[in-house]
Amino acid sequence: MAAGPPAANAANTGLPGTVDGALDVRDASWAAVRPVRVALLGHGHVGSAVAELLSTRAEEIATRTGVRFELAGIAVHDLHRSRRAAHDVDARLFTDDAKALVERPDVDVVVELIGGLDPARALVEAALRAGKPVVSANKVLLAQAGAELSEIASANGVDLLYEAAVAGAIPVIRPLRESLAGERVLRVMGIVNGTTNYILTRMADDGMDYADALAEAQQLGLAERDPSADVTGDDAAAKAAILAGLAFGSDVLGTTVPREGITGISSLDVAYAARLGYVVKLLAIAELVDGGPDVSVRVYPAMVPASHPLASVRGAFNAVFVEGEAAGELMLYGRGAGGAPTASAVLGDLIDAARNLIAGAHAPPPRRSPTTVRSVDELRSAFYISLDVVDRPGVLAEVAAAFGAHGVSIRAMEQDGLGTGARLVFLTHTAREGDLRATLDALDALETVVRVGSVLHVTGDGDAPVRVRDAPAGSH
């Protein structure tokens, strides 16, 4: 290990654009002189992939990018277990004192892959205040404290980069932050949770029901034993908050994002959607309301037109769809999770951070603009609703009256016998969400309504005429 002098950087010297003479590596050959030393916090799935990349491929990365990395240390919870698990990594690099590692003077850059708020937040803050750039893949941290940490980073003249926190290997953050810096973004819609997309894909393609698809995903390692963070939309909500910050400068806390999960979706809903020309997807959405400046940030399962680019995102893949005023429609697609893909995103950020550190520059600060998040009730959408009702004459009239009383217009209806009862499926025209909720309450109160089933947003051509396809297998 090189025992060089403490890393100097823009923040330490207080002079943006200048680097301590001994470390002035603007010279093209700097990489040969002194490596950039990385502290790795966490050695799980992604952490071990990053450690392996930096241990075994430093030379190749240096050739390709001009930046030579060296692992300064790896902070872990259980020293013993981690050392045993690491094959290509020097066992002496492991430590269980993350705080001390972050503060070590021979550490230039900190990679935070611990996850969660505590102790990640304090460690990231300590690193930034010490003038060390931080690369993080921690969506919970960024969704909860991203704005504050970005300000600390800016104030200290260093980078806080987190490409890996949303949609793994897919370049999403950098395009939003840089390529679209001048663009007026209108909407961002992401399939940002691979677990739920895998489940919904199996339900759509193979008619599986939710429980079986979930069990399969667990067997394949695509869902956790406790899948609640994924299937309730919590994971997607954190990412929606991060996307809202990038696209609109909104300072939305991940925990406050309204969310609906996929646990209530039946294979029948998915089959009906297909028959009507839609695919059911769990979407993380951040969008301008009525042209702005108010925004809406949401997570919900939605019926997406089969012709929409997001509809073709299948299995555990992720994608982020962006609508810009000048750029039009964009989609960024790829692997949203997994050790190697996420490590690739971390490495991209690490190279960026190192180059900036060397140049005494840092990435442009993310947009910040005070935005009001609109109440869900005020938003407008078309909806799909399934109702279990008693099968007797007059029920439809009663149900239709409940819609009408709250100003929700029905675009299409289908009825299906269901043993002793019947199932009614409705598509509405675009309606105020508050009115829709009032309708649902009224329906729920009807004696003839046994159960209000799934309620799905319908995106896209909400008011176009319905074209029914052939009945799908399994819909009866």
Added chain:
Amino acid sequence: MAAGPPAANAANTGLPGTVDGALDVRDASWAAVRPVRVALLGHGHVGSAVAELLSTRAEEIATRTGVRFELAGIAVHDLHRSRRAAHDVDARLFTDDAKALVERPDVDVVVELIGGLDPARALVEAALRAGKPVVSANKVLLAQAGAELSEIASANGVDLLYEAAVAGAIPVIRPLRESLAGERVLRVMGIVNGTTNYILTRMADDGMDYADALAEAQQLGLAERDPSADVTGDDAAAKAAILAGLAFGSDVLGTTVPREGITGISSLDVAYAARLGYVVKLLAIAELVDGGPDVSVRVYPAMVPASHPLASVRGAFNAVFVEGEAAGELMLYGRGAGGAPTASAVLGDLIDAARNLIAGAHAPPPRRSPTTVRSVDELRSAFYISLDVVDRPGVLAEVAAAFGAHGVSIRAMEQDGLGTGARLVFLTHTAREGDLRATLDALDALETVVRVGSVLHVTGDGDAPVRVRDAPAGSH
């Protein structure tokens, strides 16, 4: 117009990282003090969209990004016509002396939207040598002189950015250059020409033949009156060269990229492809051969499996599909052309260049590594071949013998009556391209072969069993 002192920048002072005191705008309020002055070369489709953005939305862009732009001048060929055409732009900004505009001391950044090699190349070079960053959307220039111009930019410590040169509004260059900087890229496959993709989409979806689809594209303004640059693959070849440079550091001249266009593709070929589960797409491909370091850079129409993400890229849309060793499969999708989308990409680069200019930094230089481009004959692929033959017994045996004699193995065959003759359609297993060409020559020499029709590469699962779908409409 502000008549400030000459713009100082990193290259002028010879000190990277320092900016002349009078213009030291590292201060957060710098944008309020002095705008970044832009010379626009060209006022066509994209140029006028950029001019309008900078004229009417400078304030909004400054709020969003912290960079205030001001048009210093617009160089055009025909002063009179351009002034007449410009609505939101001060007529006094126009000039017909591009050289003088580039060299004016009050110009900070140059945007080159003239296209072609001459005079664009000399103007870009002059700007870079004067220490002025250049943003260009000129694929021909970048494909032919990109390596040289990048070196001049590096030597002068300024940016040469060209996100708009490949796939319009889609962030492709920045992700390849930065997000994937540390990634070992294995293959890049792009649908980078909207005209041909529109034509192929109409042929596939509506059974149109090539001539009708082209005529429609021309009517819609999606194809030029002389469509040859698009339909012969020349446009895609320039972009393939640029992509190869970004992904592999290859210094491939656009003019040397082997290309096949779509002029010979019939609606029958497209229908056969559909029946076999494929979609025909014109692809620009840069890939490692046999794991590298040799690369192959090509443009050809290919049969892409219907389940492949590129298959769902329809109409005038573009997409670039990237396979990385760690990142896995990525796809970047969006509008590849048009004034506003391309202007959006130019604006993103312009903001980047301005921020770097202010910080005294510049974008990381693109990878350069000496690569050998493999001869086409040595490459391996599966193929689709259509033959018109005389309809008499024994023909198939004769044809099959020609395949066998050159070691090309047949995976599937279909025969169709065709008036007095017959059409044979073959799918081969993976074969050496040189062997395939020898086979085609031998077939062409057979008396029983009336015509060798389309020859298409088959991408993806080249050796998987063929699953024939229902016969497509129009295939008989």
